[in-house]
Amino acid sequence: MNLTQLLHDIEQLPPEAQRQIENFIEFLIARHQAKIKTKLSDEGFVGMWRDRQDLQDNSKNRQSEWSR
Numbered sequence: 001m002n003l004t005q006l007l008h009d010i011e012q013l014p015p016e017a018q019r020q021i022e023n024f025i026e027f028l029i030a031r032h033q034a035k036i037k038t039k040l041s042d043e044g045f046v047g048m049w050r051d052r053q054d055l056q057d058n059s060k061n062r063q064s065e066w067s068r
Contacts, residue, residue, distance in 0.1 A: 001009075010021055040046060049055060 010018060013021070
């Protein structure tokens with residue numbers, strides 16, 4: 001289906017169906033823009049506890065548990 005045919009088909013739909021198509025396109029754009037941000041380090045939760053002095057470093061404990 002080419003763009004001209006697609007636009008023609010959309011124009012033939014009732015207004016409510018056209019709004020549904022518009023909403024779906026907005027959903028797809030938002031979904032795919034979210035996928036563009038793939039670096040984990042860009043996520044807000046990464047490093048959120050880095051300055052906590054009350055938490056101990058458990059990396060050695062985790063390493064010993066994972067190597068079993």
